[in-house]
Amino acid sequence: MESCCIEQFLEGKTIFITGATGYLAKILTEKILRVQPNVKKMYLLIRAPDSNSAKQRFSNEVIKTDLFGVLREKLGANLHGFIEDKVFPVAGDIDCDSLGINSELKDEMCREIDIIVNSAATTRFNERYDTAIRTNVLGAMHVLNFSKQCSKLMMLLHVSTAYVCGEKEGLILEKPLNYGETLNGSSHLDIDMEQKLVEEALKELQDRNATEKEVRLAMRVLGIERARQHGWPNTYSFTKSMGEMLLGHLKEDLQLIILRPTIILSTYKEPFPGWIEGMKTADTFIVGYGKGKQKLAMGGRETITDVIPADMVVNSVIAAMVAHRNASSRVAVYHISSSRRNQIKLGDFIRIGVDYFKKNPWIDERGKAVKVKKFHLLDSMDSLHKYIAIHYMPSLKILKWGNLILCRHLQVQHTNLQRRINQAIELAELYKPYMFFKGIFDDTNGEMLRMATRESNADDTFNFDPTTIQWDKYLKETHIPGLVKYIF
Numbered sequence: 001m002e003s004c005c006i007e008q009f010l011e012g013k014t015i016f017i018t019g020a021t022g023y024l025a026k027i028l029t030e031k032i033l034r035v036q037p038n039v040k041k042m043y044l045l046i047r048a049p050d051s052n053s054a055k056q057r058f059s060n061e062v063i064k065t066d067l068f069g070v071l072r073e074k075l076g077a078n079l080h081g082f083i084e085d086k087v088f089p090v091a092g093d094i095d096c097d098s099l100g101i102n103s104e105l106k107d108e109m110c111r112e113i114d115i116i117v118n119s120a121a122t123t124r125f126n127e128r129y130d131t132a133i134r135t136n137v138l139g140a141m142h143v144l145n146f147s148k149q150c151s152k153l154m155m156l157l158h159v160s161t162a163y164v165c166g167e168k169e170g171l172i173l174e175k176p177l178n179y180g181e182t183l184n185g186s187s188h189l190d191i192d193m194e195q196k197l198v199e200e201a202l203k204e205l206q207d208r209n210a211t212e213k214e215v216r217l218a219m220r221v222l223g224i225e226r227a228r229q230h231g232w233p234n235t236y237s238f239t240k241s242m243g244e245m246l247l248g249h250l251k252e253d254l255q256l257i258i259l260r261p262t263i264i265l266s267t268y269k270e271p272f273p274g275w276i277e278g279m280k281t282a283d284t285f286i287v288g289y290g291k292g293k294q295k296l297a298m299g300g301r302e303t304i305t306d307v308i309p310a311d312m313v314v315n316s317v318i319a320a321m322v323a324h325r326n327a328s329s330r331v332a333v334y335h336i337s338s339s340r341r342n343q344i345k346l347g348d349f350i351r352i353g354v355d356y357f358k359k360n361p362w363i364d365e366r367g368k369a370v371k372v373k374k375f376h377l378l379d380s381m382d383s384l385h386k387y388i389a390i391h392y393m394p395s396l397k398i399l400k401w402g403n404l405i406l407c408r409h410l411q412v413q414h415t416n417l418q419r420r421i422n423q424a425i426e427l428a429e430l431y432k433p434y435m436f437f438k439g440i441f442d443d444t445n446g447e448m449l450r451m452a453t454r455e456s457n458a459d460d461t462f463n464f465d466p467t468t469i470q471w472d473k474y475l476k477e478t479h480i481p482g483l484v485k486y487i488f
Helices: 003-010 023-035 051-063 066-086 103-112 129-148 191-207 212-229 235-250 281-290 310-323 346-359 381-391 393-405 411-435 444-455 471-486
Strands: 014-018 041-047 087-092 115-118 155-159 170-172 256-261 263-265 296-298 307-309 331-336 376-378 439-441
Touching: 003 023, 003 310, 014 023, 023 041, 023 066, 023 310, 041 051, 051 066, 051 087, 066 087, 115 129, 129 155, 129 191, 129 212, 129 235, 155 235, 155 310, 191 212, 191 235, 212 235, 235 256, 256 310, 263 281, 263 310, 281 346, 281 411, 281 471, 296 381, 296 411, 307 310, 310 331, 310 444, 331 444, 346 376, 346 471, 376 381, 381 393, 381 411, 393 411
Parallel strands: 014 041, 014 115, 041 087, 115 155, 155 256, 170 439, 256 331, 263 307, 296 376
Antiparallel strands: none
16 A cells, blocks of 8 residues: 555546535645545535536635645646546435435446545534434435445545544444434334434424424424434434444445544645635634633533544545455454544643633634633533523513513523523533543554555654644644634
């Protein structure tokens, strides 16, 4: 697996990527085009009603981003022609049979595709259950069914999450999930039954003319309830687990690679340091604190925060493609993580963020520097409720009585404070499993993959070794400035 071997492997290949406007898929697309301009073709599945709409989304949401700046500079005026020649945005949707691709194009793709990377997912922890099942579970099955029709397919690489493990403690192994297995030893998980539950709940809501808001809330509550009943903390990890189970159960002799990254941060080095899109779990508190809107969180100072830069995840995807170029019917699982080899604790993660904004205050839209306050890391839900009772409830009561006396003139202030309190409690509940996580992700398979690249000098181009990261330096000089630039 020399570096040239990786690049040679990509030469002449036709690769199909789902979820193409997502964060990881964009970085993967850019990387392949930059390191191997002789890739034959890249089909990118984009949720759109027609081909022109797909091309427009690709142009606006992918090519025009800063991410492609290095490639733009490298190719100059030739970029447009190069993209036209290599990249084919495909209108479709993994929620649909045949991925919603028209039959003529589908037949052509099935004759040509060598590798499929499924990175499409809905990642909201408390997503509507119907939406999460449609995308993370049935969507994975639709991609698998499509894969089976590809006559020269070498492999299906499915991007999952390390947190399919739920709230397990100790060393968490790189092994496939057993079909129908639950995390709490409850009764057998019946994926068909979960789908029927959703359909019945939706019909019941429709029969009583529920509003869209009521449907949305009911579906979110149902997702969390079903997840917790079977031992998962949220809808996202639960539905990603069911997606993995279906793939393993129905794959037949297809070569399946399951990549499980932990919490993905901004790019470490490529195509340049600090590019990020969308707010990740670990960043919610940093962003809120830097903007002066949040000064408390709940979590354990000693909790190991397993984070990994996005470009390292993408490098592992490409390395896994090359490592599995020879067909095998077994399922390969890789944790792309840092907790076993280069740990950073939650207390240190937050300290670095607090120090950064004390020294580099954010300049808001009015040109004013936001002065940050002392940050409080609370160690339990009881502590959070006590903190709110002491610091927020008196103000809420004053606003409530003032509102009555002043004929509801303080309604907006009262509503806003109540919303902030409710959001703080909801966020704490949602993130609690990760803020007190006690597991370490075994990455023996990931290390074997790294060794293959290390021994052949491929590290410079395809590095995904977490031990090369100096967390303090990366967070202060790369990741947080990236958040300020692209997220704030």
